[in-house]
Amino acid sequence: MSAPNDSTPPEVARDRAGGQPLLELRDLHTDIALRRGTVHALDGVGLTVLPGETLGIVGESGSGKTMTALSIMGLLPPGGEVTGGQILFEGRDLRSLPRDQVRRIRGVRMGMVFQDPLTSLNPTMRIGAQVAEPLRVHEGVGRAAARERAIEILRRVGMPRPDRIVDNYPHELSGGMRQRVAIAMALVCSPRLLIADEPTTALDVTTQRQILELIDDLREEFGMAVVLVTHDLGVIAGRADRVAVMYAGRVVETAATGELFRSPRHRYTEALMEALPESAIRDEGEHARLYSIPGLPPDLSRPLTGCRFAPRCRYVTDECRSTEVTLTGTGHQHACLHPVAVADPVLRTAAEPVTGSTATPAEAVPVAPSTTAPVAAAPVASDADAGPAPILSVRDLVKNYPAGGGGLLRRATGEVSAVAGVSFEVRPGETFGLVGESGCGKSTVGRLVVGLERPSAGQIVLDGTDLSTLAGRDRRRMHRQVQLMFQDSYAAMNPRMRVDAILAEPLEIQQVGDGAARRARITSLLDQVGLSRRVLERYPHEFSGGQLQRIGLARSLALQPRLIVGDEPVSALDVSIQAQVLNLMQDLQSELGLAYVFISHDLSVVDYMADRIGVMYLGKLVEVGPAREVVRAARHPYTQALIDAVPSVSPEPQARREGLTIRGELPSALNPPTGCRFRTRCPLAAEICETEPPLAGDVHQVACHFPLRPESAAATAGAGAAR
Template structure:
């Protein structure tokens, strides 16, 4: 064993001075095993963690690193076959492993609370919200039914739930994702715990809802004077929110330090690799993004004996000593378990500048603008699809995809046996954009804005209510039968959840051959040759062909999904949140692969996402959607660094960043409240009900106007010149 001898210094929590205070929670040499048919997985191996009262500890790492298993071990909620096989779990000075089961259940029900990653699966679909929130009070505190209901309403009000007296009578499926997560937080807090464990509480949420939930947890920590363990795979989520960070890999803590120190000076090579895999860490060179760093290989199999540093097989800097010598955490304030740590002098990643805050356009000098009247500006062209312009003597490039005045309405049915039509849901309302050959058009916005509907319309899975979808000059909305099936050779969809999109009873060879068989492309030998080419293109071995979808990791499944999308050699691929469910390291692999294939095959992409940092890395142009309408369209560099619409700026400010506490985050555009119903959208600018700049004139609809960079706003934000932001790098 090798161990450094730096002096140990305890970090003081940002929530208050903890000098001399006793830890609220201590994990000492914690071991957790999961018994499976093929053997025993040693999920945790000697984990040591400490949490002070009022402190927030961020626990980060890839899937399988042990972060969720640590949380479940503390709560006693291990899966079947799981058990804590060694060490201590000290809570308020008492070892939970040595206490009677009834007492442990009461401690974990009253003194601890946990928020799970997917609130829909953690809520009972057959029980009303009020009953579920009040259940801990009824079980652990023996509170009467009426009192429990009142306390449930009160805690729902304190977590920011609108109309809590009505929400208590709803079922989980009747709420949005953000509202369900607030319910899950209310359930965890209803007994006023001293410790809250949040396990990936924002992974499935868009960036604005994610920011609201994280700010809510911050506020509740101060109000309830509780400690928080924030489990996540996203380093940006814990920046500015956690006091300390513990980085886990293969069941062990490999680095721990104060958050700001770790993010600015990572020491362990695994932490460094995680940060380099973030899209925001990519470097721009003459307007082009640098390739994201991708951690090679996969985490080790924890059911087998391991020697040396567990990260060594995937580490660029590993030596023979790393592979044979087991390293423990060093002492001191910044602890790491690495024989060849990142040098302190070069530990800071790519310098990230302070973003320029966008502001409303000031009133022109000498102009006495009336209140509620938009400031006059230069004349701009009317709304409409952008025209292809080429220098004299060069041919005009025909767009691969041209969407013109696209509208999609759905009939909303009432309840009851007759299910009469109750109105029209305006999912897409007059959307126009173009995608050129080899171009990536990013489509961003909150959940419910209509971007996925546009994607389904673009690939012909649904028919528009009106408007045109021109694919290589052919309106696919007018195609029927055989013509429509042949059209699918030119455009394919890449799904968010590749596993759900595959038949679990089909092997990979059948999954990849299916589109070729449906389109009657080639004979058996030609199809096998095409499948072999596809596997080479996406970096998979021929051995995967005999396996089933459940035998693959998320990144491998997404590669298979991409291979299937490429089978018919399409010109356009629509990616609907293709990397949103992946760890940052796997995400980097998939994004790099998509860019490589685009250069090699000349593919055009429509890349749909709620994460502007990812879209900024991938896209040439970006369209921002809100409640069925495009509110801003322009070059990716301009949209991200010089946003003109308040909604776009709010999305940018909400993106989690490893550069915390920037002025834009503190003072930028913040939106509040839930997305309005598409059944009865606001008149005029649909964003006006949540816009901090809205005035009376916003009740009339602004046109999408501008030269290259278009915006639909009566009060656009100040345009920051591209030259002034030329060296700003990726979005914070």
């Protein structure tokens, strides 16, 4: 892909300069009819996509970005209807064309990649049949020819062994492979426009980078335009030519990517940037408090006046509440009466007071590698070993699962090595971050620590007691001290129970206090997590994602634990809600002296939250050390590759950042590689890595025969390529 804005290929530039837009939305209105009323999901959206360019659409959940994509593709949910405006594709209004003609245009000339490929793929159909289906339906291609073209397109999207994959079912593939299948389905008819709706939200950073680079490459190969829909500002900064920021069903700012990230004008865009963890991490390693956008987006089923962001804006005036604001300007357009001044810094600290807001009480609260011989990993000076005795000590933890069993007549054919000799400590009041790709074993470690799984070997020592040796009442009593905060709070709650029963349940199971004491404890919990007492009579489906995570955090606090394991607790949240939850977790840590094991695939979040970080790969810890040293002076090639893969918001975004890139899929834990488990994907691997497991160091531990030297980590990519 070309770098946004500045290095557009000449042939694409000529098409843009001389031709009409490939896609143009004019005053688009979309309504969703519900029992409680009509939701005006889109209210006058105007967008333009030029041939060969990538347009990024960004905003919080409910902003209308996905509804815009579904309106273009004619895939609105039940009750949805485009009620006004035009959808011009290649100069023709799709709303005025016969249905059969529109169906063919949308099936052949447009393609769409959905957010969750597992739910968008048919679980009963083989991969080849699903990829070939658009060819057979829209182009009348025969079965054999369609299969061959399906294999070819799967090969072009980087699918390993496509001639075998075509006979697999979706559940047999990894998340990254399923996303490649979804991309192949969208591209098999060679469309001119590809709409990608949150294509990497559920993927870890290395797979995300592979998928985004694949879309970049295919855009150039097919000469198509891309509409990239996401809530991740880093993805937009690194990939899009132009950006449209949406809020409450409208476009509130649009500009070339570099211009928007150098100088955002709308106060909503500014607030989104200030909510990012990277904006609160200073050069000295100190953290400022994340800015948290107060309140919630407006209810689009009700009449709205004035600026729709006014109830949540720090700079709101009476004029904002009463005046309809439309996009103004040329090139860089915004709909704000009090825009950010051009001279203002792009990212300010979030410590300034919030004024004029009307927060909703239920939601808001105030190196170069060695190339000759392996070297020992030298410990990095640190004071990480000072301080109180650990509250948690995990020693040589092992968890294996039988593979191939599951019935009386089916014997296990092997073992899945999910966790293989993991050791770490957590001290009182400390946050230990655990990061790695999906399938690395980090969530299994969390489940072992809280007692949802029993280890195959090793020790989990909590306050001097080995939990793996306890049973019955003793085990249950000790596990009051450690609780789990789930990734999906809604799935972890009984949908038939009200919040009061959900919060009371752990107290009742552990027989803590009488009815009056439990009610008092529940009231105290709501105060701690910033929720109104009115929520007690409501059910889980009545809450937003941020509110559900607050309820989940309250439940984990019910038994007054000393340690909370957070398993991807903010991965499914918008950046603004993520900031609220992270701030709340840090406030409670300071107030209650909590310790956290914070599990995530997002290194920027872990860098913000953690005191120390452990990096996992295929069941093993490959690097452990103080957070600042691990992120800024990584010693293991895998850690450096994770850091290089993290999307970053920068005033000067680059299409591709140099650095270590991990290629290929994670090896099977059923038959992990010998020696160093990372060697099959490591650009620095040598013969010794195949036979001898690497040894860790001391304070800053690194399990690598060829650890990176901190002073020259920036040269890793070039050295790795030459190796």
